[in-house]
Amino acid sequence: MIKNLIFDFGDVFINLDKAGAMQNALQTFEVETLPEELVAINTLYEQGLISTEEFLDFYQENFPKLTEVEIIDAWNFILKDFPRKRLEFIQQLAAEKKYTLILLSNTNELHINSIIENVAFFEDFKKCFDAFYLSHEIQLRKPNANIYEFVLEENKLKAEESFFIDDTLENTEAAKQLGIHVWNIDETKEDISQLFSLHKDLF
Known part of the structure; x- marks a missing residue:
């Protein structure tokens, strides 16, 4: 489960x-x-x-x-738009309080500062999560196994009860090695708001 x-x-x-x-x-x-x-x-x-x-x-x-x-x-230059429907998706999940919600991102100070400056609802987004981990702040980076182990230990989570979504295959493969369920999302065809419809077998 x-x-x-x-x-x-x-x-x-x-x-x-x-x-x-x-x-x-x-x-x-x-x-x-x-x-x-x-x-x-x-x-x-x-x-x-x-x-x-x-x-x-x-x-x-x-x-x-x-x-x-x-x-x-x-x-x-890499940073583009943040569709509001994705904010609404995570806000709905947060309101339901059914899952522990964690963000785990390889990012850096310049990128996150630009996002904070340009995404008007960033703080609303951030407060949806129970934990919000940025690689430059925790000095750990995907796909190294220690970043996933850190998240599991820090939040007292079981790998088999956890589901990780990432667009980079090597990141999801590394998490899978630890027993975490994964979705290597294809951002050209799939959207995070489809999480439950595309993975009915797990939810």
């Missing part, structure tokens, strides 16, 4: 443009592919192992032609 719902944020609630952001980054930084060093720095930043100041300093040292604003704009 499912008692706990664990949700990713990007492409589950807020829409992302991953392909567009990558194309924009390649153009902005005038590279054909993202160098491994950049990918490594981005990962460190997402896990909260370097500060926003250190992150921006790195980019400005490596791309001196760009202003800080241009770097931030390129970084936040």
Whole structure:
């Protein structure tokens, strides 16, 4: 019996443009592919192992032609709209109090600050959850097993009573290894508001 719902944020609630952001980054930084060093720095930043100041300093040292604003704009390009029907979906779940609701997101300070600034109902969204975990705040990152173990232990949850929704296959596969039920949502065809209609076998 499912008692706990664990949700990713990007492409589950807020829409992302991953392909567009990558194309924009390649153009902005005038590279054909993202160098491994950049990918490594981005990962460190997402896990909260370097500060926003250190992150921006790195980019400005490596791309001196760009202003800080241009770097931030390129970084936040991925963030798109947050459909209100998804807010209403999670508000309804919160009101019913049938499940423990947890958000578990790989994100960073610049992204979450931009979301807070641009999504008028962000605080209403956040208060729907019993726990709200952002990778840069807890210094853990999906798909590493320790982030799922942290969530289970911190909230005294059983893996077999938990259901995790994420758009990234490696993240859901890692959770599945621990006995958590998963939905690798296809954001191009599916919507989080279809959770119960698409997974009647579990609910």
